[in-house]
Amino acid sequence: MTAIPSKAIWAYLLVGCAASIAAMLVGDGMAVGVYTFAAAQLPLVMWWSYRTYDVPKGMVLALTGVGLSFAAGAAIESIFGDTGTPLFISNLFALVGAIVITVGMSMLVRRRRGMNAAGVLGDALIVGLGSWLISWVAFLEPTLRLSDEPVLSSLVAGFYQPTGSVILFLMAVYLFTESTSNVASWLIGGTVLLMLVGDLIYALVTAGHVGDGILVLSTALYTMAYFTVAAAFMHRSVTAIEHSQGTGDSQRLLGRLIITTSSLVFPVIVLAASGPQDTADQIVRSMSALVLAGAVTLRVVFSVRANSDAQAELLRAAQTDPLTGLPNRILLLEQISSYVHEAWRADREPTLYFVDLDRFKNINDSLGHSAGDEVLRIVAERLVNAAPPEAMVARLSGDEYVVLDPTTKTLGSASALAERLLAVFREPIALAQGDVFVTASIGVSSIDSMAAKPEDVLRHADTAMYRAKDSGRNCMAFYDESMHERIAHRLSVETALYRALDRHELRMFHQPILDLDTGEVVGFEALMRWQQGDGTIVSPAEFIPIAEDTGTIVPIGAWALLESLTQLRRWIDDSVCSPQATMSVNVSPRQLADPSLPSIVSEALARSGVDASHLWIEITESVMISEPELALATLQKMKALGVRVALDDFGTGYSSLSLLQRFPLQRIKIDRAFVQGVADNPSDRALVRTIIAMGQSLGLDMVAEGVESLHQIQVLHELGCRKAQGYLISHPVPADAMRSTVSALERIGRFPLLRGEHRAGQL
Ligand code: C2E
Ligand code: MG
Ligand code: MG
Numbered sequence: 058m059t060a061i062p063s064k065a066i067w068a069y070l071l072v073g074c075a076a077s078i079a080a081m082l083v084g085d086g087m088a089v090g091v092y093t094f095a096a097a098q099l100p101l102v103m104w105w106s107y108r109t110y111d112v113p114k115g116m117v118l119a120l121t122g123v124g125l126s127f128a129a130g131a132a133i134e135s136i137f138g139d140t141g142t143p144l145f146i147s148n149l150f151a152l153v154g155a156i157v158i159t160v161g162m163s164m165l166v167r168r169r170r171g172m173n174a175a176g177v178l179g180d181a182l183i184v185g186l187g188s189w190l191i192s193w194v195a196f197l198e199p200t201l202r203l204s205d206e207p208v209l210s211s212l213v214a215g216f217y218q219p220t221g222s223v224i225l226f227l228m229a230v231y232l233f234t235e236s237t238s239n240v241a242s243w244l245i246g247g248t249v250l251l252m253l254v255g256d257l258i259y260a261l262v263t264a265g266h267v268g269d270g271i272l273v274l275s276t277a278l279y280t281m282a283y284f285t286v287a288a289a290f291m292h293r294s295v296t297a298i299e300h301s302q303g304t305g306d307s308q309r310l311l312g313r314l315i316i317t318t319s320s321l322v323f324p325v326i327v328l329a330a331s332g333p334q335d336t337a338d339q340i341v342r343s344m345s346a347l348v349l350a351g352a353v354t355l356r357v358v359f360s361v362r363a364n365s366d367a368q369a370e371l372l373r374a375a376q377t378d379p380l381t382g383l384p385n386r387i388l389l390l391e392q393i394s395s396y397v398h399e400a401w402r403a404d405r406e407p408t409l410y411f412v413d414l415d416r417f418k419n420i421n422d423s424l425g426h427s428a429g430d431e432v433l434r435i436v437a438e439r440l441v442n443a444a445p446p447e448a449m450v451a452r453l454s455g456d457e458y459v460v461l462d463p464t465t466k467t468l469g470s471a472s473a474l475a476e477r478l479l480a481v482f483r484e485p486i487a488l489a490q491g492d493v494f495v496t497a498s499i500g501v502s503s504i505d506s507m508a509a510k511p512e513d514v515l516r517h518a519d520t521a522m523y524r525a526k527d528s529g530r531n532c533m534a535f536y537d538e539s540m541h542e543r544i545a546h547r548l549s550v551e552t553a554l555y556r557a558l559d560r561h562e563l564r565m566f567h568q569p570i571l572d573l574d575t576g577e578v579v580g581f582e583a584l585m586r587w588q589q590g591d592g593t594i595v596s597p598a599e600f601i602p603i604a605e606d607t608g609t610i611v612p613i614g615a616w617a618l619l620e621s622l623t624q625l626r627r628w629i630d631d632s633v634c635s636p637q638a639t640m641s642v643n644v645s646p647r648q649l650a651d652p653s654l655p656s657i658v659s660e661a662l663a664r665s666g667v668d669a670s671h672l673w674i675e676i677t678e679s680v681m682i683s684e685p686e687l688a689l690a691t692l693q694k695m696k697a698l699g700v701r702v703a704l705d706d707f708g709t710g711y712s713s714l715s716l717l718q719r720f721p722l723q724r725i726k727i728d729r730a731f732v733q734g735v736a737d738n739p740s741d742r743a744l745v746r747t748i749i750a751m752g753q754s755l756g757l758d759m760v761a762e763g764v765e766s767l768h769q770i771q772v773l774h775e776l777g778c779r780k781a782q783g784y785l786i787s788h789p790v791p792a793d794a795m796r797s798t799v800s801a802l803e804r805i806g807r808f809p810l811l812r813g814e815h816r817a818g819q820l
Pocket of ligand 1: 584596598614617642706782783
């Protein structure tokens with residue numbers, strides 16, 4: 058079924074108004090008929106609303122009950138007369154209807170999220186009792202005394218009044234905690250108000266305060282009430298009432314407090330202003346006052362308890378990590394601080410183990426955040442199990458945990474515990490997607506100084522943890538003072554490096570690569586130099602890894618590429634070197650992972666006017682191991698451009714044959730470490746022989762790096778290596794020194810030793 062348009066609902070309300078006015082005009086007998094009809098339509102509307110908007114069954118049953126009971130009550134009264142038993146039955150029906158509404162409202166309040174239902178219902182009870190007291194003094198007691206109706210009938214009528222107050226109160230609380238008020242809730246609120254005013258008039262009449270000519274007005278109000286409640290359940294916004302969230306807004310709480318307090322104050326005034334009429338009155342008054350006082354006391358007690366519970370919960374929530382339930386940074390710092398003050402105890406040295414998962418981002422990125430959360434939870438559990446019972450395991454943020462162990466005594470026991478914590482990660486973590494392995498890096502720092510601030514202790518452990526990451530992850534590192542200095546130094550280098558390019562502090566040096574057969578300079582390796590503002594020269598071995606970490610290597614590397622190629626073009630044009638000479642440029646893993654590398658390379662080639670075949674890029678194995686797919690894709694693009702790729706520092710890493718076969722490589726550079734030992738160390742020589750044999754069988758070009766002695770060069774040549782670079786041939790030199798360097802090398806011609814011309818001394 059479809060929703061009824063708003064306009065139709067307003068029209069329906071207009072009909073209601075007309076019916077109510079008609080009820081007033083047509084006189085008592087007919088009015089009850091209109092009223093009965095209005096009440097009787099309610100079950101139908103509720104059934105429709107249930108089918109269309111899926112309003113809760115309880116609400117449907119309650120309002121159906123209300124409609125039927127009021128209609129039945131009115132019908133009985135109009136058929137059998139409005140005195141004696143028919144009146145009693147009619148009043149009973151009305152009371153049943155009111156109780157049904159109260160129960161329904163209480164259920165709504167209890168179901169509403171974000172509302173303290175017990176508190177609201179307690180307040181409602183107080184309001185009801187207060188209203189009962191007033192109702193007793195103002196209406197019920199005079200009715201009982203003056204009217205000739207049976208006592209039971211008047212009692213039923215008397216109970217109806219406080220029930221009405223409770224309904225009004227619950228309604229007010231319910232509607233006014235509504236975060237967004239809507240049409241349906243206002244219509245329901247209006248209904249209750251109409252009902253209550255009607256009730257008030259009815260009670261005034263019954264108690265003899267006003268003449269019964271006014272009763273038609275109350276009938277008209279009741280009639281209108283049925284139309285408004287029916288309209289509420291026809292309006293589509295009725296669905297929102299159930300689902301909206303209560304707000305604990307303090308202003309609204311204040312409103313509630315005022316209503317509740319008035320329910321205490323007014324009865325007291327009424328009681329004080331009017332004396333009891335007789336003993337029965339006296340008894341009812343004192344009993345009611347006693348019950349009211351009891352209810353208030355209970356309410357206050359519960360309120361205070363709830364308040365302190367809420368405070369404790371707040372404190373707990375502020376100190377624990379919601380994902381793992383572990384203590385958070387705040388609690389950890391508190392605990393460290395208490396140990397800082399105890400640190401003078403010589404027999405133990407409370408120690409911090411900073412545990413950081415390695416490459417946790419990969420799990421999040423590849424398996425999704427819920428898998429990441431699961432990993433974090435499992436790791437938390439395992440750390441708690443592995444840590445000594447006295448230790449605190451906290452989660453700082455992301456993938457960082459801290460184990461704070463007060464029982465650590467010596468360096469030995471600290472490293473044993475760190476080892477145990479690392480062992481936690483040996484078992485795979487079972488996820489829905491399958492098993493995953495994570496490792497962690499652990500930084501260890503003890504709380505040994507009374508002067509230390511808790512934050513410092515934490516930072517020390519963090520520093521040590523970074524050290525562990527630097528030394529290849531999945532290991533531990535202990536904090537020492539020098540680490541702190543290194544970190545500070547690194548930080549200053551990082552900042553300076555950001556500006557180095559703009560400030561023209563970077564320069565390219567070049568080291569010639571010599572063909573051992575012809576004695577010709579066949580190429581150059583471009584090596585970056587950084588001369589800082591104050592003149593100090595920073596070694597690339599120091600600043601390249603930093604540029605790599607921070608990402609500055611990308612713009613710096615692009616600059617180096619263009620600079621070196623432009624230089625080669627100039628040298629060729631100026632006949633400094635042969636027109637076939639090549640330029641080797643180092644490309645670090647971060648650059649290789651950058652998807653724009655191929656376009657950076659082709660742009661540098663185009664701008665310098667150097668053919669792609671004159672460019673070698675030198676990469677290290679690490680990137681082929683860590684991100685093989687990415688590396689392969691980029692290298693294939695390089696190959697497509699016509700650029701050749703050399704594997705730098707060959708032999709130092711994991712170098713495997715499969716690597717050489719899988720990746721499009723055309724050259725290997727035998728690392729200096731082996732070249733150094735090739736002359737004197739038989740095992741190095743055997744290794745270099747193997748490398749060369751392997752390279753030859755794969756048809757690769759080979760360059761020996763770091764050649765420093767004639768003997769080395771001779772052995773390398775004998776083993777079949779045809780190209781070399783190293784201090785023996787030339788140090789890396791600035792561009793303007795290259796002409797003299799190359800011509801000096803060519804003057805010497807082929808290395809004399811290779812021709813067997815033994816000459817003593819230097820070249
Ligand atoms: P690499 O690519 O293996 O470069 C060879 C290193 O060995 C250079 O150190 C060079 O000066 C040095 N060397 C050459 N011959 C000898 C020798 O006979 N004996 C000794 N002891 N050393 C020799 P450098 O210039 O300090 O560069 C260090 C590393 O920094 C390079 O290693 C390379 O990985 C990186 N690098 C240098 N410039 C760049 C660059 O522009 N971009 C990138 N991404 N990395 C660069
Ligand atoms: Mg290199
Ligand atoms: Mg190298």
